[in-house]
Amino acid sequence: MAQDMTTIPTRVDAHVEIDALHHLRIGGCDAVELVNSYGTPLIVYDEDVMRRTIRAFHNVFRAAGVPYQISYASKAFCTLAMCQLVYEEGCGIDVVSGGELHTALSAGVPAKAIHMHGNNKTVEELRYALEAEIGAIIVDNFYELNLLDELTREYGREVDVLLRVAPGVEAHTHDFIATGRQDSKFGFDLASGQVQTALRQLTDLPFLRCVGVHAHIGSQIFDIEGFQLMIERLAEVYQYGLQKLGLPFRILNVGGGFGIQYTDEDAPPTTEILAAVIEAVKMAFSSRRMPLPTIWIEPGRSIAGPAGVTLYRVGSQKQIPGVRNYLAIDGGMTDNPRLALYGAKYHAVYANRADAAPEDTWSIAGKCCESGDMLIWDAALPNPQPGDILAVFATGAYTYSMASHYNRIPKPAVVFVRDGSAELVVQRETWADLMRRDLPLPKRT
């Protein structure tokens, strides 16, 4: 590592450094060299950032002295290397599809450390989960309850399930990522009594062992109130299932949703929120004289998000006098649809001159045939020069995992960096890869 190193002073960039060449260093690796080796767009994950986050979660639980499980919500970023890393750090894995389950199992994660969510799990996915004997299935609705009953009778095999509750809690976040309100596609509705009905049904189903309840109120959450209300409501449900129905409850799964810092506007109190969540569970259970459950959390964004930096090459510019400056990069909504979907904000610098002072505002556009294909509106940046490499921070979650092939653009490569060395963990797709599933054209005579 170069000796003359400055650390970028904002919290957003807390884990990256600038070396004597003014290059950005991520996990001890020169971002410019990474681009020379692996091309662009390139998603770079700092392994230590992820490991440190997970360890911080473990420490909060240990300090509170409660039984717990951290399950990484793999929807945030699901690849073999990622599943392996989180499992190494003592996490279970939350999957929501056969594809995520297949990835986690292929990464060597034991089936018992995996649980499955989903509001419309297919018969094929449920069979896969049952045959693999995963740790638990989170039942989302009556249709699934009946399906699971039929399938487990067919297999003659017991499975642990948790009931997903729609607790009717508003999380202060974007509408599209709020999941705990009553008007949601997820879970059994608490207000109308569906939860109690489902629990009563569960007492009669021979192969479904209902070991707990679950709720997830949304994502990118910064305050504790929503969690507290959800925990109160879940504790009531838990009491009903445990004491009135005699269900073998032992798990309270409070979901994920811990917010991260995308720009200086965000100030995430992640570990404080987790400590407050644990406190709320302790209080809700002790006031009802119930034994403390094993507390499960399912963080996705908070583990993967801050560790990721996406590197792009800048290309065309368009300056509209008195209106706006556009700067296009060689990626866009295909590798990061979050601005288009949620109006997400990001912070960026040029990786090849990371401490250069901003000169103007530049709106970062993608290369897709879509006006909404923007990455950042009005970023303060130096005026672009040929060869500049744009580094966009906090892009580790819900970017690669939500990437698309719109305009037949291949998905980027992914590298993990640590202690100055880089490992390619996902290859860049090629144009040929994009046609892999196209059938050969019939010969025309």
Ligand SMILES: Cc1ncc(COP(=O)(O)O)c(C=O)c1O
């Ligand atoms: C059920 C469930 N658990 C966990 C998560 C992970 O959320 P986050 O990435 O915000 O931690 C989600 C996504 O919002 C989810 O739907």
Ligand SMILES: N[C@@H](CCCC[NH3+])C(=O)O
């Ligand atoms: N995809 C969303 C989060 C959804 C979380 C899954 N329930 C995002 O990028 O913010």
